[in-house]
Amino acid sequence: MPDRPGGYEVGIVGAGILGSAIAYALAKRRIASVVLDESGVGGEAPDTISAPVRAHVDAPAQYAALCRRGADRFPALQEEIGPVEYLRAGGLAPALTEDQVAAGSQVVERHAAMGLPVRWLSREEALRREPALSPAVLGAVYSPHDGSVNPFLLIRRLLSTSRRLGSGLVLYCRHFVVEPRGGGFLVRTARGETQVRRLVLASGHGVADVGRQLGVVLPLRRIRRLVLVTGKHPPLLRHVLARAWQQLTGEVVIESDAGDTGAGPGVSPEEMEQLARSAVATVPSVSEARVIRAIAGVRLLPAGRPLVVGRVEDGVYAAVAAHAVTLAPLVGDAIAELVANDRLPAGWETWDPGDPGSQPGDEDPAPVATRTPRAGTPGRPPGGPGGGGRGRQDSGSTP
Amino acid sequence: MSRYQVAIVGAGPAGLAAAGEAHAAGARALLIEERPALGGRAMIVPGARGLTEGLMRDLGGVDVWRSSPVWGLFGRALAVLRGDRTEIVTADAVILATGARETMLPFPGWTLDGVMTVEAGWEAVRGGRIGSGTGPVIVTGGAEAGGLATRLADRGVAVATVGPARPSGASEGIPHHAGALAAAEGGEVLERIVLTDGAVHECRMLCVESPRVPLVELARLAGCPCTYEPRLGGTVPRYDPRFALHGPTPQLYVAGDAAGVDSPRAAAETGRLAARYALQALGLLADAQAKIEESRRRLAAASYPMPGRAREALMLGAVPLDVMETLDVPGETVICPCEGVTVSALAAAVAEDARAPDDLARWTRCGMGVCRWRRCGEPVLRWLGGALGVPIGRLPLPSVTPPVRPVPISALAHSGAPAPAGHA
Numbered sequence: 001m002p003d004r005p006g007g008y009e010v011g012i013v014g015a016g017i018l019g020s021a022i023a024y025a026l027a028k029r030r031i032a033s034v035v036l037d038e039s040g041v042g043g044e045a046p047d048t049i050s051a052p053v054r055a056h057v058d059a060p061a062q063y064a065a066l067c068r069r070g071a072d073r074f075p076a077l078q079e080e081i082g083p084v085e086y087l088r089a090g091g092l093a094p095a096l097t098e099d100q101v102a103a104g105s106q107v108v109e110r111h112a113a114m115g116l117p118v119r120w121l122s123r124e125e126a127l128r129r130e131p132a133l134s135p136a137v138l139g140a141v142y143s144p145h146d147g148s149v150n151p152f153l154l155i156r157r158l159l160s161t162s163r164r165l166g167s168g169l170v171l172y173c174r175h176f177v178v179e180p181r182g183g184g185f186l187v188r189t190a191r192g193e194t195q196v197r198r199l200v201l202a203s204g205h206g207v208a209d210v211g212r213q214l215g216v217v218l219p220l221r222r223i224r225r226l227v228l229v230t231g232k233h234p235p236l237l238r239h240v241l242a243r244a245w246q247q248l249t250g251e252v253v254i255e256s257d258a259g260d261t262g263a264g265p266g267v268s269p270e271e272m273e274q275l276a277r278s279a280v281a282t283v284p285s286v287s288e289a290r291v292i293r294a295i296a297g298v299r300l301l302p303a304g305r306p307l308v309v310g311r312v313e314d315g316v317y318a319a320v321a322a323h324a325v326t327l328a329p330l331v332g333d334a335i336a337e338l339v340a341n342d343r344l345p346a347g348w349e350t351w352d353p354g355d356p357g358s359q360p361g362d363e364d365p366a367p368v369a370t371r372t373p374r375a376g377t378p379g380r381p382p383g384g385p386g387g388g389g390r391g392r393q394d395s396g397s398t399p
Numbered sequence: 400m401s402r403y404q405v406a407i408v409g410a411g412p413a414g415l416a417a418a419g420e421a422h423a424a425g426a427r428a429l430l431i432e433e434r435p436a437l438g439g440r441a442m443i444v445p446g447a448r449g450l451t452e453g454l455m456r457d458l459g460g461v462d463v464w465r466s467s468p469v470w471g472l473f474g475r476a477l478a479v480l481r482g483d484r485t486e487i488v489t490a491d492a493v494i495l496a497t498g499a500r501e502t503m504l505p506f507p508g509w510t511l512d513g514v515m516t517v518e519a520g521w522e523a524v525r526g527g528r529i530g531s532g533t534g535p536v537i538v539t540g541g542a543e544a545g546g547l548a549t550r551l552a553d554r555g556v557a558v559a560t561v562g563p564a565r566p567s568g569a570s571e572g573i574p575h576h577a578g579a580l581a582a583a584e585g586g587e588v589l590e591r592i593v594l595t596d597g598a599v600h601e602c603r604m605l606c607v608e609s610p611r612v613p614l615v616e617l618a619r620l621a622g623c624p625c626t627y628e629p630r631l632g633g634t635v636p637r638y639d640p641r642f643a644l645h646g647p648t649p650q651l652y653v654a655g656d657a658a659g660v661d662s663p664r665a666a667a668e669t670g671r672l673a674a675r676y677a678l679q680a681l682g683l684l685a686d687a688q689a690k691i692e693e694s695r696r697r698l699a700a701a702s703y704p705m706p707g708r709a710r711e712a713l714m715l716g717a718v719p720l721d722v723m724e725t726l727d728v729p730g731e732t733v734i735c736p737c738e739g740v741t742v743s744a745l746a747a748a749v750a751e752d753a754r755a756p757d758d759l760a761r762w763t764r765c766g767m768g769v770c771r772w773r774r775c776g777e778p779v780l781r782w783l784g785g786a787l788g789v790p791i792g793r794l795p796l797p798s799v800t801p802p803v804r805p806v807p808i809s810a811l812a813h814s815g816a817p818a819p820a821g822h823a
Contacts, residue, residue, distance in 0.1 A: 040753065040754060040755055040757060040758040040761070041752075041753075041758060041761055041762070152761040152762065155761075156751065156761075156762055159751070160751060163751075169751075169752055170752075171752045171754060171758075172754055228808070228811075230808070231768070231769040231805055232768075232769070266473070266620075266800075266801075267800070267801065268473060269471060269473055269476070269478050269485070269487060269801075272801070272811050273485075273811055273812060273813070275811075276808045276809075276811035276812035277811075277812040279808060279812075280808060280809070280812050286808055287807065287808045287809035287812065288807060288808070288809065289807070289808050290769075290805035290806060290807050290808070291802060291805065291806050291807075291808055291811060292768075292769050292771060292802070292805050293767075293771075293800050293802075294800055294801050294802065295800055
């Protein structure tokens with residue numbers, strides 16, 4: 001554990017995209033933070049070397065507007081922290097059925113009402129923009145501000161820039177135990193202990209677990225996400241499609257959410273077949289590309305809303321988002337503003353509290369987290385300070 | 400979807416022997432081989448050709464699929480690339496006899512065109528790609544390197560050996576340069592090598608005898624835990640005294656060099672034994688106990704002493720001793736050829752708290768290329784162990800996902816049924 005006299009102002013749990021963006025936003029304000037993760041960087045995130053930056057999403061209009069603002073931050077962010085393989089290729093969501101045409105038109109209308117530059121392409125326009133699309137395409141939603149980025153490069157650059165500005169990073173800190181101490185929190189792990197004044201739960205490994213130790217249940221759900229990655233392929237796709245795109249480095253990524261299934265971590269041949277078939281139905285020429293990885297990953301999402309960003313209780317904040325990569329720069333700023341000035345930045349207050357995707361406020365009818373009776377102060381694990389072999393198992397057993 | 404009683408992956412001595420046993424017991428059996436020809440390494444590197452050809456004669460009515468890479472193992476279902484489509488094969492028992500691969504350890508210039516393992520050198524000889532017109536060749540290593548040098552000299556190739564001592568088996572007339580290889584140099588193609596004492600030798604081809612590393616991807620895909628046992632060639636799957644893999648799926652067996660690198664005859668005997676245990680479990684083997692005991696005696700006689708003892712200990716559940724390995728090469732040396740990742744790029748990642756191969760992959764793209772750690776996995780583990788001061792067996796292995804061979808999307812989406820509309 002980095003030995004910093006007096007500990008850190010903020011402890012961030014989760015070295016994923018949101019955790020690192022929060023560390024970076026805090027570091028820019030000269031607020032010292034330490035990022036902690038039970039595993040390595042990126043935690044349980046699926047092992048793709050590319051992720052979409054979506055300026056348009058099929059979600060409540062204000063959330064869509066946030067995504068657009070997040071996407072627009074990437075060029076400047078890349079200037080600040082260094083190249084992250086960001087490419088604003090434009091996004092294209094092809095419709096192959098009449099139902100998809102109807103849904104796409106609604107998406108376009110909603111975005112147009114917000115003044116967002118999302119428009120509908122006719123079949124001919126769609127094929128002209130993206131010649132690899134199936135001739136069976138009926139039209140497409142087009143969003144010029146969509147793009148893609150290498151999420152691990154993004155995390156790495158955010159973290160290394162934060163470190164240069166004085167923040168800490170501790171990976172593989174297993175046996176994570178948090179307890180209130182001295183007006184802040186004492187974080188004990190197998191790699192030592194540190195004192196922090198405030199705590200940010202930023203997705204990644206163990207958020208639910210740490211939340212439970214603090215007596216907080218975050219509204220989270222786990223989504224199974226399937227991904228096929230091909231080897232480097234000659235240019236095939238120009239745009240970020242709804243579920244397929246090509247990286248700057250040539251790999252084609254094909255993804256799909258497989259619902260809240262409890263199936264095992266491995267990907268089945270049937271799942272791979274279905275993913276491959278639907279990709280070929282949309283982009284016939286992708287059939288020549290050779291798959292080198294099929295991944296079944298888990299995405300941790302807010303339940304019943306696209307975004308959880310806010311104060312959970314005194315000194316504890318949470319950040320979980322459906323479009324974590326796209327929103328990372330904004331979420332980082334929002335948490336930093338909350339920590340520094342105890343309020344969300346301008347633009348976030350306009351959120352309609354009645355909306356299921358609402359931002360929490362003090363009178364919020366749909367609170368960001370539920371308080372549960374504290375399970376008891378975690379017992380000190382045997383083995384003395386910094387040991388902690390059984391810390392987590394002990395946490396619920398003290399009367 | 401095809402169904403068999405016994406499916407065997409890999410047609411080297413172990414796979415051939417296992418298939419022969421399955422046939423002798425009357426089982427419905429399938430032998431799957433990635434290459435166009437049967438025999439595996441034994442047909443390429445001299446020494447076991449007779450043994451292998453004998454085993455091929457015993458195949459009888461076993462179904463044989465050649466040129467058919469297995470890209471996945473799901474429970475006891477094998478995903479096999481056959482031509483332009485995937486076939487799923489299920490079997491009551493699966494025997495993995497995937498062999499071991501000679502794996503070059505990086506040194507400066509090892510990725511140049513013309514630098515290869517001794518095994519690859521033999522393949523070039525067998526494929527008729529080497530003759531008197533081939534530029535100067537340098538071979539370095541032990542007995543197998545010496546054998547290759549002699550064969551090349553017989554073909555009229557200008558060949559020399561390099562090493563601390565003349566490789567055994569290299570004929571007298573072959574020039575030998577005493578010294579150790581430091582680097583290979585050239586533009587795109589190999590032009591010369593440099594020894595540690597600074598001596599330079601022109602060459603167009605360099606064959607480096609390298610450690611043989613068991614191929615364990617399918618076992619790992621099946622959820623089998625592995626252990627690092629240098630006496631068996633490195634990372635090997637854990638299996639019980641019946642050669643059955645540990646892990647969630649029963650009736651998965653391992654045999655041959657994939658279970659630990661040993662002699663070709665020992666590989667054949669482990670294949671025979673694994674098949675006999677599998678057939679016994681399926682109730683297909685008459686007089687099983689006597690046959691198994693006979694096989695065990697033959698295996699003990701055929702094994703080299705060190706791997707033989709290590710295998711016995713592993714089967715009984717012994718945990719091998721911790722071994723420190725290092726890979727000491729200049730920082731600018733490429734360690735992951737697919738992605739062009741250098742040792743200093745890995746060092747920078749470790750300085751930023753990367754602790755596992757998967758961290759290195761995420762930080763640097765190491766291992767993310769088309770070979771899926773096959774070339775860089777062993778070197779990266781050695782280097783990382785050395786860099787962290789951690790015994791190699793205590794490092795987490797890189798995660799393994801299907802497909803373990805590149806598969807065209809068309810071969811994944813093989814079936815004729817209409818695709819679900821509107822995916823993207």
